Amino acid sequence: MTIMRNDQDQMSEKEILQRILEILVSIDQKIDRLVPKGISLNRTTSLEGEKEGPYTGLDVMTLLSLPEHLRTTATILFELGTATAEDVSRATLKERAVESGYLNQLVRMGHVTKYRTGRKVYFCISGNKKTD
C-alpha cells in the first residue's frame, strides 16, 4: 500500500496506524488542556438571572430514555461519582477515546459536567457537589 510515504521508505500499515494513534492522543491531550481549570464547561448563564439556571443533572426517567451506550456510560459515572474517561473506560471495557466521546456527548446534553484539575479532565453527573 502506498497511502503514506516518508522520505526514505514506505511505512507499513501498522506503523501508519500507530502514527495516527499518536497524533490523535496528542490532539486529545491538547483539547484537554483547553478545558478551564475547576470550572464547569456547561454552566450556561440564563437570561432570567444567574440564580436558577436551566435544569441540569440526570434524573432516572431521562436515564431510561438515553440510548444504550450513553446510558451505560452515565450509569458508571453515577457509581464512580467523579471520574476520568479512562476510569469509565476501565469499567465499561471500551476504548478510552470512545468513552471520552460519549462523556462529551453527555456534557453537551447538559447531564454531565466536565472540569480540569492539573492535567487531568474529570467528569461527574451535573449538580454534583464536588464540582463547586
Place this chain on the structure above:
Amino acid sequence: MGVTVAVHSSKGGTGKTCISVNLAALLALEGYNVCLLDMDLKAPCLCTFFNRYPKWWLNEYLDGKCDIDSILYDITSQFGTKGRFFIGLSNLDIAAVRQISNMDRKWQAKALKLLLEAKRSIFMNGVDVLILDTGPGVEFESVNAIAIADLVLSVIKPNKISYVCTEQLVKGVYMTLEKKCYLVENMCHMLSIDMSGKKEVFGLPVIASIPCICDIPMKNDTSIIGLTDPDHRFTVSIKRICRTIEEHIGKK
C-alpha cells in the same frame, strides 16, 4: 459492600411491604445487619407498621435537610434479632405526601444522588443488606430505588394483568437499568407451590411461589409473621428468598 434489594411490583397490593418486612426481619434474625427503607413515599406505611413517628423522616434526608444517620432507627432490641435491624421511615402525613407529589425532575435527580450517598454510608456502617420497600409502577421514587439496587424482587400475582404489566417493567425498566432480577409469585393457588424454583417467566427465575393464605393479613398486622410463626408457609417461602439474597451478599 453489602447488597441492595428493591422490592417492587407493577401493580399495587401484591405483598411488597409484607415481603420486605419479613425478609428484613428474617435476615436480621439469622445474624445479618439489615436496613429497611420505606421508599413508598407516596403511600408510606412502615411507620404505621412499626408504630414509630420520628422527628426526622426519609423525606427530610431526600430534601437535603439532614444526614442519613439521623433518619435511621435501631429496632434490634424490639425484635431481639441477632443481627442489627435498622429502619428508615417516610412521613405519612398528607402534607408531606403532597409535597413529594409536587417534586420535579431536578429534585428527583438530586434525590437519586442522595440515595447513592446514603447507600454508601449505610454499608460503611456495617449493614449487609439494604432492603427498599417501593410503591407500585413507574413512580419516580420507585425507579430511583431500582436504580440504586443490585437486585430487584418483582412481586407478581398469578393473573394476566400482573404478568402483562410486569413484562413491560422487565423490558423497559429492570433490564434497561441492567439489574439482576428475580420474580416472586405471591397470593397464588395452593396447587402451584410445586412449581416454585423451577419456573421461569420472561427469562427471569421465579424464586418463590407464595400461596394465598387467609391468616397472613391478621398475623402480619402488628407483628412480623416470620418471627412469630417460624413454620408458617409464608415464613418458609421468605426464607427461600433469603437464600437467594445471601448468595449475592457473598459475591459482592
